[in-house]
Amino acid sequence: MTVAPTTEVSRLLREDFDNVLDAWFATQKREGVRRPDLFSDRESRRQLADLLRAFSEALVQIDLDAPVDIEAEAWSELRLALSEITLVRTERGVAPWEMTAFVLALKQPVFEMLQERLIGTPDELLRDAANFGRIVDAFAMHINEYFIAERDEIIERQRAEMMELSTPVVQLWERVLTIPLIGTLDSMRAQEVMENLLNAIVEHSAEVVIVDITGVRVVDTQVAQHLLRTAAAVRLMGAEAIISGISPKIAQTMVELGVDVGEVTTRPTIRAALDEAFRRVGFRIGRVEDNRV
Amino acid sequence: MSAPPAEPAARVELRQERDIAAARIAVSKAMDAMGARALRKTRFVTAVSEIARNALDHGGGGVIEIYRLERPLRIMIRCRDEGPGIADIDRAMTDGFSTARSMGKGLGGARRLVEAFRIDSRPGAGTTIEMEAKPS
Amino acid sequence: MSEAASIYTVDKVLLVAIRDNITDTDIINLQEDLSEKIVNESARGVVIDIAALEIVDTFVGRILAQLSSISRLLAAETYIVGMRPAVAMTLVELGMDLPGSKTALSLSHALRSLKAKGLA
Numbered sequence: 001m002t003v004a005p006t007t008e009v010s011r012l013l014r015e016d017f018d019n020v021l022d023a024w025f026a027t028q029k030r031e032g033v034r035r036p037d038l039f040s041d042r043e044s045r046r047q048l049a050d051l052l053r054a055f056s057e058a059l060v061q062i063d064l065d066a067p068v069d070i071e072a073e074a075w076s077e078l079r080l081a082l083s084e085i086t087l088v089r090t091e092r093g094v095a096p097w098e099m100t101a102f103v104l105a106l107k108q109p110v111f112e113m114l115q116e117r118l119i120g121t122p123d124e125l126l127r128d129a130a131n132f133g134r135i136v137d138a139f140a141m142h143i144n145e146y147f148i149a150e151r152d153e154i155i156e157r158q159r160a161e162m163m164e165l166s167t168p169v170v171q172l173w174e175r176v177l178t179i180p181l182i183g184t185l186d187s188m189r190a191q192e193v194m195e196n197l198l199n200a201i202v203e204h205s206a207e208v209v210i211v212d213i214t215g216v217r218v219v220d221t222q223v224a225q226h227l228l229r230t231a232a233a234v235r236l237m238g239a240e241a242i243i244s245g246i247s248p249k250i251a252q253t254m255v256e257l258g259v260d261v262g263e264v265t266t267r268p269t270i271r272a273a274l275d276e277a278f279r280r281v282g283f284r285i286g287r288v289e290d291n292r293v
Numbered sequence: 294m295s296a297p298p299a300e301p302a303a304r305v306e307l308r309q310e311r312d313i314a315a316a317r318i319a320v321s322k323a324m325d326a327m328g329a330r331a332l333r334k335t336r337f338v339t340a341v342s343e344i345a346r347n348a349l350d351h352g353g354g355g356v357i358e359i360y361r362l363e364r365p366l367r368i369m370i371r372c373r374d375e376g377p378g379i380a381d382i383d384r385a386m387t388d389g390f391s392t393a394r395s396m397g398k399g400l401g402g403a404r405r406l407v408e409a410f411r412i413d414s415r416p417g418a419g420t421t422i423e424m425e426a427k428p429s
Numbered sequence: 430m431s432e433a434a435s436i437y438t439v440d441k442v443l444l445v446a447i448r449d450n451i452t453d454t455d456i457i458n459l460q461e462d463l464s465e466k467i468v469n470e471s472a473r474g475v476v477i478d479i480a481a482l483e484i485v486d487t488f489v490g491r492i493l494a495q496l497s498s499i500s501r502l503l504a505a506e507t508y509i510v511g512m513r514p515a516v517a518m519t520l521v522e523l524g525m526d527l528p529g530s531k532t533a534l535s536l537s538h539a540l541r542s543l544k545a546k547g548l549a
Contacts, residue, residue, distance in 0.1 A: 071363065145364060152365070191518070195332055198514030205534060232526040236517040238510055238534040314450040317484065335484055335515035336522070342486040346453075399487055402523040 007064050008118055008125075009110070009132050013056035016113065021045070021052055023109030033101040038092045047085045051103075054078035064131040068138040082139060086146055096147045100140045107136050159188075167193050169200040175207045176277045178270070182215035190226035194233055201239050208277040209234055212270045214245030224259040231264040240265070240280065244273035301358035307345055307374075308354050316345045316357045323359045324368055329428035337368065337426040340403035344372050344422050347399055352376030352420055362425070367408070369425045379414040386412075434459045436466055442474040442540065442549045443467060443505070449481045456492045463496060467503045474543040475500045476536055480511030490525040497530035506548055507531060508539035 013020060025048055028034040034044055054077040061074040070079065086099055094102075111129050118125035167189070169179045179197050197209060211230060216223065231241035244267045246254075251268075254261075267273040278284060302323055305316040320341045324334045341357070348355035352374025360369040379385045386401045404410040407424040414420035434451060436459075437444045443466055445459070467475065477496060479485065485493070493509055500507040510533045512520075520526070533539035543549035 149364060194518055195514065198517055201534070202514060205538075207534065207538075229521045233514075233517040233521045236512050236520060236527060236532055237514065238508075238512070238532040238538060310453050314452055318450060321483065331513075332515040332518060335513070336519050339484045339486050339519050339523070342484060342488075346486070346488060402487060405522055406519065 006060070007128055007131075008114060009064065009128050010056065010059040012110070012113055012117060013052065013059060017052065017056065020106075020110060020113065021048055023113070024048055024052070024106045027105040027108050028102060031101055031105055033098045033105065035089075035092075035094055035098065038094065039089070047088075050081045051078065051085065052106075054081045064128070064135075068134050070138050070142055078139070079142070082143065083146065086143055090147075096144065099143050099147075103140045103143060104136060107133055167196050169196050171200075171204055171206075172210070172274065173278070173281070173283065175205065175281045176210070176274075177201065177204060177206045177208075178210040178212055180212045180215060180270075183217060185216055185223045185226055187222075187226070190223075190230070193226075194230045197230065198233060198237055201234065201237050206239055208240050208242065208280050210242045210244050210270060210273045210277055212245045212273070213243060213250075214247075214270065216245070219250045219253060221257050221259060224254055224257065224261075228259075228261060228264060242267055242273045242276055244268070244270045301371075302361050303359040305357045305359075306354075307349050307356060307372075310349065313342060313345045313349060317342050319357075320359055320368070320370060323361065324426075324428060327361065327366060327368060327428040329368075329426075333426055333428055336406040337424070340406040340424055341370060341372075343399045343403040344424070348372050348374040348376070348420070348422075351379075355419075365427060367425050367427045369409075369423060371421065371423045373419065373421045375419040378416045378418050378420055379412075380416050382412055382414055436463060438466075438470055438472070440549045441470070441472055442476060442543055443470070443472045444536065445475065445477045447477065447479050447482060449483055451482075451489070453488060456489060460492060460496060460499065464499050464503060467500060467505045472505050473548040474539075475505045475507040476533075476539045476543075477507065477509050478511045478536055479509060479516075480513070480535075482516060483513070485512075485516050485520055487523055487525060490520055490523070490527065494525075494527050494530055497527070501529075506543065506546070508533045508542065510535055510539050 025034070025045060028044075036044075039047075058074045058078050062072065069075075082103075089099060089102070090096070110132055114125055114129055114132070118128065167179065167181075169177055172178050177197070177200055179193060181193065185193070197211075200206065201209065211227060213219065213227065227243055231243065234241040242265045243261070246266050246268055248268075265276065267276060275285070303319045305312060305319050307313070307316065317338050321334060321338050324337065329337075345357060348357075353376045355372060355374030355376070358371045360371070362369050386404060400412075403424065407426050409423070409425035411423040412420065413422075434445060434447045434455065437446075443463065445463060447456075447459070451459075463475070466472065475496075477493065479493070482489070497507045497509065508531045509527065512532065533542060540549055
């Protein structure tokens, strides 16, 4: 930990803590970002005090003239306090822009107080004000990134949940699996399908897998490519893939698109595919009566 | 996007063939530390293997630096060599651009396996490749 | 014989276990060792177990394909077994489907196939 030269800003926050807090609070009130409908004055003030204390403690550890690196250890307390307060406030319905303005409202009162203290040394005033402004801006941006990360996480979680729901691998028989595909098959989903399928092959020691595309709305070149890649990966694992549910219309489209399925086995219906799968693993379906004869 | 940290989390010199395996192990460890999923790790480490071999075979050796980037959490590697450089990058990135030991799928393949791929190369000035991947 | 891979003989079948982080030289040496062993022991079947390989890049992929081709030329049917799911997906992405190589889920699956053909 380096002890930076004392600046007027850090002196101000230390000596005049309560006044800065009051002024920050007042600015928020004026700008309408205090949200008294969601937070009592006491609660809001406590949040501000936590932030300001963390801010003040960090200021004495950093070199104000250096570029702002909010990932630095010195800022860890403030980052933590800010994350907690952002979480609490947004949970009750504070909008991202309000949260940013909530932090930015600290600038104006601090500038004014610095002006009073440094009236005789304009160079120092300018430097301190600019440096302080940069730090507050950096934290306002940090809040935005926090929101973006939060939202990305929600989207990713929902996507993963949907994927899981939409790509169930089912064991049909000993050593035979099927994965019924429904809807659209984009690159991301194709990869998910492939991963689930390959893991299931290992788990069940499956030798034949039926990829059923009866429920796939559109089979274009890209979808066909995904299916063939899945079949290729299945073969690399040592199992065989059968693509079923190829309607006459899809067959025509595939030929028109110039899709060559090569060695991959295809069947028009899942029933025909199952028949083929049983043949390969050495089973046969027959009527009970036939066996009695 | 935050700038890459000044200090790499690990550094592997590529002087001999054994160093390719060392680079793979180092990247694999760095991704384990991030809790990376098996598929992500396999894809990225495979890409690292391709470019490390490329640096050794065509760049006469080089160095791989491994960085951990935050927000969003991801791994970044930078591979530098002081070799002759690549005259036609587009062509080198195309599958089928075959060289002594690759099947001509090396660089183009590596690009397909990662989330971000940057290459900087000029004849006589060596080649620098940067690749990134998320852990999940 | 390198320590990165070992070759065992069981019932006229050569079992090759490749260890992780094999180097390029190791795998080229393996290619030579294996072809000599096939001839010397009149092996009709080869099983290459790559379950230990966390990654297979284009170089190793090409060598695996070559191992299959060489063995086949020497009249030994060759299976690559135990490929991990992530490795299979990555190889497909790289455009390396190993079209000329036979594959099986595991060593026992490959041995069963070889026995069924009277090669083990």
